[in-house]
Amino acid sequence: MSTAKLKRLKAAGWKAGSAKDFLQLSDEEAMLVEVKLMLTDAIKASRQKRGLSQTDLARKMGSSQSRVAKIEAGDASVSLDLIMRAFFATGATRRELQRAFGAREKLAV
Amino acid sequence: MSTAKLKRLKAAGWKAGSAKDFLQLSDEEAMLVEVKLMLTDAIKASRQKRGLSQTDLARKMGSSQSRVAKIEAGDASVSLDLIMRAFFATGATRRELQRAFGAREKLAV
DNA sequence: GCGGACCATGTCGAATCCGACATATACTGT
């Protein structure tokens, strides 16, 4: 499954644009991976912009530091639900969500 | 409050009929609910636009008709991961995703 | 070089979510 390979994908430094070829994902799976990567990047940026530690964010969203670390690392055990929760918990708005999907990528799939 | 909307709000993990719970809904939770409702509406629209039945979509995404029905109904047991998978499986593009997030307010409780 | 932040990673029992199935309702066309 794509989520199982997400972690390895990030560790190898691959960008979302090349994820499909590298992992032989279906189009839908590739798009889901892209969505997750965009959001985890946006979470890290939003959190740091607001001067929050992973522990701070974890407390805000009723979770733990280790899980926030996994969220930002693109760990396979993290759902899109939790990613989205974390994104909003940083203080990001729906407009910022839309911008995260709009001001996008260097390379299309 | 219509029963249909109460049912859909169970997607947020809500107990139907409790105004108190509604008032306690945090901003992040409310935004997550909005995102989910927008997407489930978009899925249904995209599926019907392309002339697919729930069974067709289920086969495309390796799931079952009953789960597709639950996705579109905003059932509490459906994750955002599955919603996003279904959205892309209808043939929707990332541009349509962005457009769905930019859609005007649909949640009127 | 120590103590204190901050972040990464592994593990685990419990909670949640999954596909699948059974079944019900509604709306066709025959």
Next chain:
DNA sequence: ACAGTATATGTCGGATTCGACATGGTCCGC
């Protein structure tokens, strides 16, 4: 009335994801 198609709803065993905890690494001010 009947058969076929489409959608809705409840349930269940197994799979996935959860928060929590333990622990290790890195960096910095003291």
